[in-house]
Amino acid sequence: MSIFEALMLICFGFSWPCSIYTSFKSKSTKGKSILFLIIVNLGYIFGIIHKIFYNLDLVLILYCLNFFMVSLDIAIYFRNYLLEKDERL
Numbered sequence: 001m002s003i004f005e006a007l008m009l010i011c012f013g014f015s016w017p018c019s020i021y022t023s024f025k026s027k028s029t030k031g032k033s034i035l036f037l038i039i040v041n042l043g044y045i046f047g048i049i050h051k052i053f054y055n056l057d058l059v060l061i062l063y064c065l066n067f068f069m070v071s072l073d074i075a076i077y078f079r080n081y082l083l084e085k086d087e088r089l
Helices: 003-026 034-054 059-088
Strands: none
Touching: 003 059, 034 059
16 A cells, blocks of 8 residues: 555545535535546546556545545536526526
8 A cells, every 4th residue: 555645545535525515505516617526536436446456455445435525526516507407497
């Protein structure tokens, strides 16, 4: 296990709850890029696959946790999109 890989994932992991909270409270998609979120999640998927096939260790838990948080942020994005769509009607 690389301590630097773990620290990188921990730092990213601390930023996602802030993003999720802001998205949930604002009920808006403004300032969010769904493409960015999807690309980040794709990166986590590749990291998970790498860990499973080449270097299985506890850092896999951090990849999975971050993947879950970004997935939650994506789900909130679509909730907010639907809320905004309803307001326009």
